[in-house]
Amino acid sequence: MRHGKKINHLGRTASHRKAMLSNMASSLILHKRLSTTVAKAKALRKYVEPLLTKSKNDTTHSRRTVFAYLQNKESVKELFDEVSSKIAGRPGGYTRILKTGYRLGDNAEMCVIELVDYNEDMLTSAAAATTGAKKTRRRSSGKKKDEASATETKAAATESKDEAKDAE
Template identity: 90%
Template sequence: MRHGKKINHLGRTAAHRKAMLSNLASSLILHKRVSTTVAKAKALRKYVEPLLTKSKNDTTHSRRTVFAYLQNKESIKELFDEVSTKIANRPGGYTRILKTGYRLGDNAEMCVIELVDYNEDMVSTTGAAATGAKKPRRRSSGKKKEAEANPATETKAEATETKDENKDAE
């Protein structure tokens, strides 16, 4: 049983894993997208999203806390100056993982992890997202769709109404 074993160790020692995630997070902040394996991307998402949340509050304490994780002055500057202003009103979910296929050498599942607000193709979508209004999600039984698709067929209620109207006309 694997009770209480949330973290994916990625086949590395604790120090190696910490250094790898720190470097991946710095690269993600500086370049806005990184190509890596799916397992590393999922581990990176858990590592970097709290740092992005902390960057919304630009204080000396939060800068020092994030620096303890990233150890890179350029990425700290980029995170607090540019990235935090772009994600300021987003309540969470700052990263997106897009699967790209399998690596040729070892058949590892590859993906691209990116910052959501920096992908212009996804940001400028048309429809409800562009207008700002959300379309309500509803389930339908399919009866309404059948009636719209096949207007020639009448329901029983409509048939009785037309008969009643015909009798009144006579």
């Protein structure tokens, strides 16, 4: 049973795990995409998403806090200058994990973790999909459609009655 096990230790000591996640987060910020195992990607997502959220508020304190995690000046500069402006309107979910198959040597499940706003292929397909009718996200849209169609038919019936009276 895994009672109380909040984090995946990834078979490493605490210092090794901290250093590995810091390096992976820096690489993800600098290169926008990273190929790794699924377990490491899920651990990295928990590590890097709060840093991305903190980068939206560009203050000296938030820069120092992020630097304490990343330990890389170039990645901190990239994060606060370019990445934060792209993710400013997004409320969360800054990374995407795409599974790519299994590694030949040990059959570990591999994936690509990437920053969502930097995948041009997905952005162009999403833009093409949104050019159509605007869709709203609702859970129980069946009731709304039935009520809307009922009110439309009532309105159409009253209009036809009014037109008939005007014709007389």
